[in-house]
Amino acid sequence: MRHIISILVENEAGALSRISNMFSARGYNIESLTVAPTEDASMSRMTVVTKGSDDVIEQITKQLNKLVDVVKVVDLSEAEHIERELMLIKVRAGAKERDDVKRMADIFRGRVIDVSDNTYTIELTGDGAKLDAFLQALDQSAILETVRTGASGIGRGNRILRV
Amino acid sequence: MDRIKTEELTGAEIVIRCLQAEGVEVVFGYPGGAVLWIYDELFKQDKVRHVLVRHEQGAAHAADGYSRSSHKVGVCLVTSGPGLTNAVTGIATAYMDSIPMVIISGQVPTHAIGEDAFQECDAVGITRPCVKHNFLVRDVKDLAVTMKKAFHIAATGRPGPVLVDIPKDVTVNRTEFHYPETIAMRSYNPVRKGHAGQIKKAVQLLLEAERPMIYTGGGVVLSNASAQLRDLVKRTGFPVTNTLMGLGAYPATDRQFLGMLGMHGTYEANMAMQHCDVLLAIGARFDDRVIGNPAHFAQNPRKIIHIDIDPSSISKRVKVDVPIVGNIPDVLGDFLGLLKDAKPKSIAGWWKQIHDWRSKDCLKYDRDSKVIKPQFVLEKLYEVTGGEAIVTSDVGQHQMWAAQFYKFEQPRRWINSGGLGTMGFGLPAAMGAVLANPGATVACVTGESSIQMCLQELSTCKQYRLPIKIINLNNKYMGMVRQWQQFFHGNRYSESYMDALPDFVKLAEGYGHSGLLVDKPADVEPALREAFRRKKDLVFLDFITDQAENVYPMVPGGKGITEMILSEDL
Numbered sequence: 215m216r217h218i219i220s221i222l223v224e225n226e227a228g229a230l231s232r233i234s235n236m237f238s239a240r241g242y243n244i245e246s247l248t249v250a251p252t253e254d255a256s257m258s259r260m261t262v263v264t265k266g267s268d269d270v271i272e273q274i275t276k277q278l279n280k281l282v283d284v285v286k287v288v289d290l291s292e293a294e295h296i297e298r299e300l301m302l303i304k305v306r307a308g309a310k311e312r313d314d315v316k317r318m319a320d321i322f323r324g325r326v327i328d329v330s331d332n333t334y335t336i337e338l339t340g341d342g343a344k345l346d347a348f349l350q351a352l353d354q355s356a357i358l359e360t361v362r363t364g365a366s367g368i369g370r371g372n373r374i375l376r377v
Numbered sequence: 378m379d380r381i382k383t384e385e386l387t388g389a390e391i392v393i394r395c396l397q398a399e400g401v402e403v404v405f406g407y408p409g410g411a412v413l414w415i416y417d418e419l420f421k422q423d424k425v426r427h428v429l430v431r432h433e434q435g436a437a438h439a440a441d442g443y444s445r446s447s448h449k450v451g452v453c454l455v456t457s458g459p460g461l462t463n464a465v466t467g468i469a470t471a472y473m474d475s476i477p478m479v480i481i482s483g484q485v486p487t488h489a490i491g492e493d494a495f496q497e498c499d500a501v502g503i504t505r506p507c508v509k510h511n512f513l514v515r516d517v518k519d520l521a522v523t524m525k526k527a528f529h530i531a532a533t534g535r536p537g538p539v540l541v542d543i544p545k546d547v548t549v550n551r552t553e554f555h556y557p558e559t560i561a562m563r564s565y566n567p568v569r570k571g572h573a574g575q576i577k578k579a580v581q582l583l584l585e586a587e588r589p590m591i592y593t594g595g596g597v598v599l600s601n602a603s604a605q606l607r608d609l610v611k612r613t614g615f616p617v618t619n620t621l622m623g624l625g626a627y628p629a630t631d632r633q634f635l636g637m638l639g640m641h642g643t644y645e646a647n648m649a650m651q652h653c654d655v656l657l658a659i660g661a662r663f664d665d666r667v668i669g670n671p672a673h674f675a676q677n678p679r680k681i682i683h684i685d686i687d688p689s690s691i692s693k694r695v696k697v698d699v700p701i702v703g704n705i706p707d708v709l710g711d712f713l714g715l716l717k718d719a720k721p722k723s724i725a726g727w728w729k730q731i732h733d734w735r736s737k738d739c740l741k742y743d744r745d746s747k748v749i750k751p752q753f754v755l756e757k758l759y760e761v762t763g764g765e766a767i768v769t770s771d772v773g774q775h776q777m778w779a780a781q782f783y784k785f786e787q788p789r790r791w792i793n794s795g796g797l798g799t800m801g802f803g804l805p806a807a808m809g810a811v812l813a814n815p816g817a818t819v820a821c822v823t824g825e826s827s828i829q830m831c832l833q834e835l836s837t838c839k840q841y842r843l844p845i846k847i848i849n850l851n852n853k854y855m856g857m858v859r860q861w862q863q864f865f866h867g868n869r870y871s872e873s874y875m876d877a878l879p880d881f882v883k884l885a886e887g888y889g890h891s892g893l894l895v896d897k898p899a900d901v902e903p904a905l906r907e908a909f910r911r912k913k914d915l916v917f918l919d920f921i922t923d924q925a926e927n928v929y930p931m932v933p934g935g936k937g938i939t940e941m942i943l944s945e946d947l
Contacts, residue, residue: 224564227513228501239506269692276689282510282530285564377563 216245217271218297218367220375221260221278222286225251229283233260236281242266242274246299246364257285257377261366263342285377294370300337301345302327303352304359307334311356322348333358341365384555388517388548389414392481395524397424398556401452403443403812404428405436409456410496411483414548428812428841431833433460435805437467438831441476442806445792446767447813448601450532451478457485458496461542462503466799468538469507473796474622475599477536479527480508486546487515500542509537517550525560534567535687536599567686571703571711579682579699580715582655588727589615590653592638594667595622595795596660596685596705598788603627605709606659612713613721616731618646620661622795625785630764635731636740639667640932641777644739647930647938649731651677658683660705663695664796665934671695673937684708739930739943740781749898751775751850751922754905755782758820758848761905766818767792767810771803771827774856775848777928779822801830807845808837818909819844825851825878825919835888838915846908847917849881852924860927864942885917892917 223229230249237244245263252259264274271289278287290297307315312334319326319336322344328335338348342365349357369375386394392415396404405428408416419427430436433455440451451471455464461482471478485494501511510530512523520543527539583589591613597606603626610617610633617627618638627634636643638650650656650668656679661667668674671694683690683697684705691700701708742752755778758766768783769792770776776793785791792810794802807821828849838845850856858873882892891911895904895918908916929944 228505231502232505235505269696273689273693280687280689282562282565 215267215271216263216265216291218290218295218365219262219264219275219278220288220290220367221262221284222252222375222377223258223260224283224285225256225258226283229258230260232281232283233262233278236277237262237264240273240277242270248364248366254377261364263365286375288369288375290367290369293373295367295373296370297341297365297367298339299342299345299365300339300363301348302335302337302361303349303357304333304335305352306332306356306358308332311353315352315356318348318351322351324348384553385551386554387414387418387551388520388543389418391517391520391552391554392524392543392548393418393422393425394554395521395556396452397422399450399528401425401450404452404454405430405439405443405809406454407433407436407456407460409460409483411457411485411545412454412548414545415454415481415483415543427454428808429837430805431836432831433463434467434801435808435831435834435837437464437478437480438470438799438802438805439809439812440478441467441471442769442792442809443813444476444478444809445806446789446810448789449813450528451476451809452481453478454481455483456496457483457500458498460496461500462498465503465507468504468540470794470797470799470802471538472507472509474595474794475536476538477531478538479531480538480540482540482542483548484513484542484544487544488546490544500540504540507538508540511540511542513542514547515544517547517552520547520552521554521556522560525557526562529560530565534565568702569704569707571684571701571708573711575699575701576708576711577715579657579701580712580719582680582682582699583613583657584719584721586655587722587724588652588654589613589657589721589724590649590655591615591617591657591659592620592650592661593617593623593626593659594620594661597623597626600660600686600705601788602660602705602709603788605706605713608713609709609716612716614724615721616649616728618642618650620667620795621780621793623661624780624791625788628786629784630786635735637780639938640669641781641928641930642938643781644737644930644941644943645731645734647932647941648734651937651939652730654679656681658697659709660685662690662693665694668695669932669936669938669940673940676937741944742926746898746923748923749896749901749920751778751852751920751926752782753898754848754850754901754920754922755779755822757902757905758822759783761902761909762818762820766790766820767814769793769803769806769810769819769821771823771830772798772800773824773827774860774926774928775822775824775827775850778850800827803827804831804834804845804847808834808841808843811843811845812841818846820846820848822848822850824856825849825853825881826855826875832884835885835890835915839889842913843915844911844913845915847915849917849919850922851878851881851919852922852926853878854924857928863927864931865933881917881919885915890915890917892919894919894921896921
């Protein structure tokens with residue numbers, strides 16, 4: 215099953231490699247990984263999307279907790295949570311495609327953030343499935359370039375991850 | 378040279394002051410460019426003794442052996458680049474067996490890092506997968522607190538090696554020195570006490586057990602919980618087995634001890650492990666060499682209680698019913714408290730079954746052999762040393778025979794590389810053991826292949842007069858490789874025979890020691906007696922042993938622990 219794991223980690227040099235090393239050394243899968251400092255600059259928050267059986271996920275959280283730099287680990291998928299990912303996508307948008315592309319972006323609540331004579335660059339956020347759906351909805355041959363941040367996640371309601 | 382302020386010290390001085398503050402008595406190391414200032418400060422003081430090895434791998438193993446035989450943190454000091462990479466095997470060895478060590482490595486100056494400078498390597502990157510934690514100290518102001526953290530992390534929780542990488546300019550720069558008494562880290566707080574509810578549940582299971590079994594590993598030795606384990610075994614009357622790493626935690630001559638379990642464990646220990654109905658695992662990790670195939674192990678239903686300081690060791694290979702995370706002496710103390718007024722069920726029937734298994738005498742070997750049987754050497758070693766020696770070993774058949782035939786009565790007397798299986802470990806580890814236990818009898822059980830992997834340390838032994846007795850079981854083969862090739866590769870002994878072996882007696886003499894060649898069974902005991910009589914000397918005993926001998930019982934890789942190959946003599 216797919217899990218979203220949130221990790222609070224000391225903002226030290228090498229912390230990211232400790233975590234990614236652990237995943238590769240133990241053969242765990244990383245679907246995506248995002249990291250940035252939190253409001254407390256001494257800590258970073260990392261979101262790792264991974265897949266595995268319950269046993270594997272249990273080991274992953276234990277192994278993460280074992281790393282000396284890791285302050286806290288939460289498997290967001292254990293309870294209600296919100297997941298978002300940002301995608302930037304450059305599509306061919308010449309005179310005859312422009313309207314269609316714009317309409318499709320609107321349906322998905324995407325925004326056109328850069329325009330050239332024959333391209334649109336669209337910004338789109340949502341969960342992974344929504345971004346996939348948008349890519350499917352476009353004329354495949356019109357897609358010139360995509361970049362995705364990987365998922366970030368946060369618990370719903372009073373579920374708070376902090377020190 | 379005048380100091381501006383009395384407290385302002387150079388990084389190099391701070392390193393030494395930190396070691397002194399930690400009570401470090403011995404550092405194993407090898408100098409080089411990046412650590413010259415640290416060596417300069419070592420030279421100027423006499424509290425911390427430096428032992429000069431001949432290769433950095435030896436430094437790491439010696440620090441490791443020092444720690445295993447004493448429960449102190451082992452310390453080694455190496456230079457940047459090759460100094461550090463040479464030490465990596467020793468660091469990984471310590472990591473796999475959870476040995477508390479601090480490794481100080483020199484690094485090129487901070488401004489040169491990343492420029493492919495002379496003797497530069499990414500020390501924290503290279504060691505990251507084989508240390509508990511590591512640090513690169515970029516600012517001399519962080520040095521003292523980093524050293525404190527290193528010792529704290531190495532010795533607490535599940536112990537392990539910690540590397541502190543110090544660029545050369547940091548050893549020259551000055552700052553005020555203050556060594557913190559204690560350290561708090563929000564990201565690192567190992568537990569001590571076990572969960573009371575879980576402990577109650579576990580004790581209840583033990584009291585209701587009909588076929589109980591206690592299985593303990595290196596964790597009991599590392600946490601100094603041998604006394605509590607002995608109390609628990611006596612209080613319950615249950616059978617107990619130790620892993621390779623756990624030998625000595627429970628006295629091997631006691632009737633309740635079933636011997637070592639696992640790939641080369643005894644028949645009775647492996648059978649009892651498989652057929653018990655309640656298993657109490659303490660500081661052990663159900664690894665592949667211990668329980669073999671986990672699916673086969675799971676065929677027999679049983680309740681498992683697992684005590685370990687490291688949550689990630691629990692339910693990793695084998696699903697556990699009652700996990701207890703905590704420091705073993707604390708947890709066993711709680712167990713004993715609850716067991717005070719309780720009486721376990723009678724398990725006479727279970728013991729009868731175990732005695733039946735035991736009567737198979739699975740370690741039997743041919744005692745009338747005309748050639749020296751390696752098992753015989755180990756038995757005699759046990760007799761001659763009165764079971765009191767600290768025995769280090771290398772890796773292979775000799776290691777297994779030592780584990781099977783030397784009966785360890787006390788913890789921290791059996792020192793071997795169990796997890797990583799590092800050939801070359803034995804001799805430098807023995808050096809560490811001698812330095813941690815002056816006056817103790819120390820034997821290094823090895824083979825002609827293993828000993829050649831860190832042979833250069835014979836020179837260190839000479840310099841520091843380390844009276845190690847080297848028990849070389851020489852069968853001219855990488856014995857364990859040969860055994861696997863015989864069993865599983867159709868007798869094709871691919872590259873496991875070693876031609877052109879040195880004359881070990883002359884070699885020992887060349888290093889200034891003495892050696893003795895022993896090739897007749899009748900000479901084994903007299904040779905051992907002669908060697909151990911010479912308390913001040915290193916003696917290299919080269920025993921020419923049976924080339925065809927195998928270690929039995931043997932559980933083939935991937936098989937269940939009851940699927941043992943037994944000796945043809947049975």
